[in-house]
Amino acid sequence: METQSTPPHRLAALARLRDAKLRPTKQRLALAKLLFEPGDHHVTAEILFEQAQAAGVKVSLATVYNTLHQFTTAGLLREVVVNSACTYFDTNITGHHHFFFEDSGELIDIDGANVDIRGLPKAPDGARISRVDVIIRLSGQE
Amino acid sequence: METQSTPPHRLAALARLRDAKLRPTKQRLALAKLLFEPGDHHVTAEILFEQAQAAGVKVSLATVYNTLHQFTTAGLLREVVVNSACTYFDTNITGHHHFFFEDSGELIDIDGANVDIRGLPKAPDGARISRVDVIIRLSGQE
DNA sequence: ATAGTTGCAAAAGTTTTGCATTGTA
């Protein structure tokens, strides 16, 4: 019953689903492969849906949304809010931050290990910090 | 033609509109008063719309949206993205950060002057930093 | 066999748009 110490980054799609206690259905497996095999990256539901179609996977957009949220709830993905127009999901679930290119919508990870934030007030009484997000917004290159 | 050194926080609604070169129409003035007279706070389009109605101002939701964006473009407001469900606008346009209560949707400002972030990589070549946002997400108090 | 999933279409929610009307300068 012990989880091996294999870092989650290297677990195959099937093993990840098993670990998350999610039934390895055809669609979940296919989406998990698209999400986790290429290494860390960011997707929107729309993008993942297109990738699935391009890969010949039969899946509906609604199922992509549902699956992304199931994966997020299971801790396999992280939601990144940078843009009210659409939701990004990040396959990198370690503590880290983001560059966000406002022009293209592209996201780039910033390793959280080297970032040190000082001078923040403590959380208001009774509240617990669930996450600290740093987003560096980048705009056009002139 | 010189702008006085009055901090923008204290300019009356009418003066703000004049400064921003926005015609002081009835609706803009009314919304500007609701936005800028109470001091720093955060609104959504929906909330501002309700406040306007409560104040007896005749304005449509579409105009509230349009006006919020005009004010933002003019630099009178700042958009705060914390939540893909809806867009917040902040009347505090100085550099600062936010606590975000995930449960209630409430935002609280964190003065940016005392916050020091170290260890961030420099912006990718050719990109310019338009803003650094720090969002501290707070969840339920147990 | 059965309980959990999927697909689809339709609903829900926020935000934007188009155009006739109105109001400011």
Place this chain on the structure above:
DNA sequence: TACAATGCAAAACTTTTGCAACTAT
């Protein structure tokens, strides 16, 4: 008077939901 802004409703989008059909265990 001219031109910009408004109001409204409808459109556009993203995201969620409900339920019959399906599928992994």
